[in-house]
Amino acid sequence: MFKEKFKNLQQMVEEELHRILDVQEKPEIIYEAMRYSVFAGGKRLRPVLCLSACELLGGDLKKALPVACSIELIHTYSLIHDDLPAMDNDDLRRGKPTNHKVFGEAIAILAGDGLLNLGYEVLIRHALENPEDYEKILKAANEIATASGCKGIIGGQVEDILSQNTELTYEELKYIHEHKTAALIEASVCAGAHMAGASEKEVELLREYAGLIGLAFQIKDDILDVIGDEKTLGKKVGSDREKGKFTFVNIFGVEKSQEMVKELTDEAIKILDTFGERAQFLKDLSNYLIERVN
Amino acid sequence: MFKEKFKNLQQMVEEELHRILDVQEKPEIIYEAMRYSVFAGGKRLRPVLCLSACELLGGDLKKALPVACSIELIHTYSLIHDDLPAMDNDDLRRGKPTNHKVFGEAIAILAGDGLLNLGYEVLIRHALENPEDYEKILKAANEIATASGCKGIIGGQVEDILSQNTELTYEELKYIHEHKTAALIEASVCAGAHMAGASEKEVELLREYAGLIGLAFQIKDDILDVIGDEKTLGKKVGSDREKGKFTFVNIFGVEKSQEMVKELTDEAIKILDTFGERAQFLKDLSNYLIERVN
Structure with missing residues (x-):
């Protein structure tokens, strides 16, 4: 029952992402590079959370679908840029060579930029095409934009970069993970809630829920980096340590x-x-x- | 008369950009890096074009101001990323060291990401705070998002990168410049027009106008790169040639x-x-x- 529904929601997201990204236009290489990372085997967790929150409150999934996909586009941009040589310098992601390994650094930077921008193109066009839902879509877009900016992902990534090879306190590490990971997970759930016309109280309850699973999600990632299976994980076990990244496992043990x-x-x-x-x-x-094992 | 008005509009933009960017929050370095490039002496041409088009059609400049500033934020992001070592590898911009020369590559990439995202944060919040202007702001945002994406700036930059050290035809060069430069100039004018509630016909006339000056603007840039004064220009004369960039001057002469x-x-x-x-x-x-001389 759960697995089937999860698969159905993933499938909806997959098809919509293809509709958005299967563009046959010049310059072809940039669309190819964007598709490479978007269709590299992601679990679509954030869009599925967005759709589930919308459904929980009785909203229309079709209306939430472009919003859910915009989140996946923005999430993918953040992964491409995080992997760059100037950042984490990762060669593998989900068992495949990272974007810059395949397309070169310049195209990888531009593919990231392109996906971030495309996320907003999708949101803005969705609002323009559905004037009766202006407010819902704008509230959802505001959640996503805030979580993706310097008060969210980017702020977290800056602190992460600056703290490489440094021992962190629990509070410092929590700051990084709340911004780098939990913020967009929260925004995914809250955006879905807005698409169902949620009350302020409902949104705040779901924000609290999502903040908790967002943090749990990241701690689980830290654990998998130590005790996970390389094949299932799609990347080297112990890569956090190798990159001088301080994790929850360093502070608390497995x-x-x-x-x-x-x-x-x-x-x-x-x-x-x-x-x-x-x-x-x-x-x-x-x-x-x-x-989960990966 | 012209100069005074130009200065007044620039001043309006300057003050609003400070309101947007003078943030005292963690992580400070990212706001510092974003401010460094936004306040590096740009002429605010795009926001001034946006405001002028709005005024031409009798619109409210105050309502157009956040839209105008979002364009400058996005324009500045594109400059920071263009200057990166993996792209044009420029050390100087407007007579100052480029962003990555001052803050390092990782922070420069993130400052660019931050400004692109901030542009959309400003647009989305502006629409949320002014429900009576939802449609105008969304139409303006749509112009900006399209011009900034793969059908605009990013597409132009990809072709520009791919064609380094290549001799181009007039059509190929025009493609690059229309996408890399003219698209956002067109969007600036059209966004301003939308903020004044322009008719479709008015928008299309102004789009045609802006396409022409956008191309003229880029050809003028190509000329200045050959015959400009280094001090006034704030960068080395002949830098296009050095970087293997083909320009209008190569095809047609000065x-x-x-x-x-x-x-x-x-x-x-x-x-x-x-x-x-x-x-x-x-x-x-x-x-x-x-x-202009720079």
């Missing part, structure tokens, strides 16, 4: 980190109780995130 | 290129006749662009 993931997820799921039975899929999804 | 600039500008100004006396400032601005 076992305590696993407990934290469980506790954060349980707390998140408790919030969902407010929404009754309709929240079952989001609950299952939250548990799936703990158990 | 004299014929100068004639083209004059012809394109005259044609552009003729279009403005349709708008009567109110178009005087835009006409003067078009002529100023021919005569």
Whole structure:
């Protein structure tokens, strides 16, 4: 039941992303480079969270779909730029050579820029084409734009870069992860809620839920980097250590980190109780995130 | 009269950009890096064109101001990324060290990302805060987003990068310049027109006008790179040749290129006749662009 629904939502996202990106225009190389990273095997977690939050509140999934996809485009841009030689200098992502390894640094930078911009093109056109939903779409877009900017992903990435090879306190590490990872996960859930016309109270409850699973998600990533399986993971185990990245596992060890993931997820799921039975899929999804192996 | 008005509009833009960027938040370095390039002495041509087009059609300049500034933020991001070692590898811009020379490559990439994102944050918040102007702002945002994406600046930059050290035909060179430079100049004028509630016909006339001055602007840039004064220009004369960039001067020589600039500008100004006396400032601005020395 859960798996089937997850797959259906992923499929919806996949098809819409193809509609957006299967462009046959000059210059072909930039569309090819953007498609390479967008269709590199991502789990579409953020768009699925967006669609699920919309559905939880009785919204129209078709209306939320372009919003969900804009988030995946922006998420993918952030991965391409993070992998660049001047940043994390990663050669592999999801078991494939990173964008700049295939297309060169210049095109990789531009493919990232192109995806960030395309995310906003999709949001703006969606609002223009659906004047009756102006406000919902703009509220969703505002969540996404804030989470993607210097108060979100970019701020987190700056602190991450600046703190390489430094021992961090729990608070400092939490800042990085809340900005680099949790912010866009929160925005995904809240954007979906806005698309369903959520009340302020509903949005804030879901923001709290998403903040908790966002942090749990990142701690789980830190754990997988230590004890994961290279093949399943699609990248080298221990790459955080190699890059001088300080992680939750450094502070707390594997076992305590696993407990934290469980506790954060349980707390998140408790919030969902407010929404009754309709929240079952989001609950299952939250548990799936703990158990994932990549 | 012209100079005073130009200065007043520049001043309006300057103050609004400070309001947007004078943020005292963590991580400080990213705001510092963004401010460094935004306040590096740009002429604010695009925002001034946006405001002038709005005024020409009787619109409210205050409402157009955030839109005008979002264009300058996005323009500045494109300059920072163009200057990167992986792209044009420029050390100087407007007589100052380029962003990556001062802040390093990682922060320069992120400052560019931050400015692109901030441009959209400004547009989206402006629309949310002015529900009575939703449609105008979204139409303006759509012009900007299209011009900034792969059908505009990014597409032009890709072709520019791919064609280094290649001899180009007139058509190929025109493609690059129309996308890399003229597209955002067109979007600036059209966005300003939308903010005044322009009719489709008015927008199309102004788009034609802006396409012509956009091309003239780039040919003038090519000329200045050959015969300009290094001090006034703020960069080395002959840098196009050094970087293996093919220019209008390569195809037509200086004299014929100068004639083209004059012809394109005259044609552009003729279009403005349709708008009567109110178009005087835009006409003067078009002529100023021919005569500029940097």
